[in-house]
Amino acid sequence: MRTAKSFSCPVEAVVNLIGGKYKTVILWHLINNTLRFNQLQKQIPQATPKMLTQQLRELEHDGIVNRKVYPVVPPKTEYSLSQFGLSLIPVLDSMRKWGVEYIKSAGKQILSEK
Amino acid sequence: MRTAKSFSCPVEAVVNLIGGKYKTVILWHLINNTLRFNQLQKQIPQATPKMLTQQLRELEHDGIVNRKVYPVVPPKTEYSLSQFGLSLIPVLDSMRKWGVEYIKSAGKQILSEK
């Protein structure tokens, strides 16, 4: 797991760890679910396998997700939140709440735009 | 203010709006404070004026911060959170809480690394 850089402010730390393009979405899907690579791919089709692998590796490297490889053929790999990853749930949740409201009001706004 | 894209998941919306390198930090400093450009610069010295301006303009464009220009010489510009920006406080706050814990435990970790 990476050691912390010094941040000028605590919120920076979060952006640093989960600010990647697909990271929050990946984490979102892993709350309450252990998923295989191709299940994640189906849930997040806009991410290419390369991107998905890359983001997952970074999350793993940062100790946020667990990656469990089964030595079988065809391959089987399971991703889940680590203990540390679980600690991010409140953050993800407050983001979700805000996002839901935002999407709601953005919808209204589009309707009210003439 | 930008209209919402469609997001595959609500948390994405947040990252989209405040995922920029210095945005959360800027917002953090603007909670409870109206600040002038050079005050922000002093608080966030790692951001060049160009970056600071850019991020502030995006935040303004997204309706998150207010920018008030006084037509005086030398110039005076004040930045503050808008109503919409205020709605992000719970998110910023959960990030802060997590960040504080993270920094704490990262410190411990560094100590325990032999």
Place this chain on the structure above:
DNA sequence: TAACATACTATCTAAAAAGGAAGTAATAAT
């Protein structure tokens, strides 16, 4: 023997984000 499944990896290109250094505008004070 060939095709299939799964989880990637590799390579190359393109686009986006960030960094650095210098410059501008307007007026007031010296």
Place this chain on the structure above:
DNA sequence: ATTATTACTTCCTTTTTAGATAGTATGTTA
């Protein structure tokens, strides 16, 4: 006339991030 102040803007370069496409490994099944 020169300098100072403040909030930028411009231009150019470098770095980072992302995308597209194709390929690999390995047993299992048809």
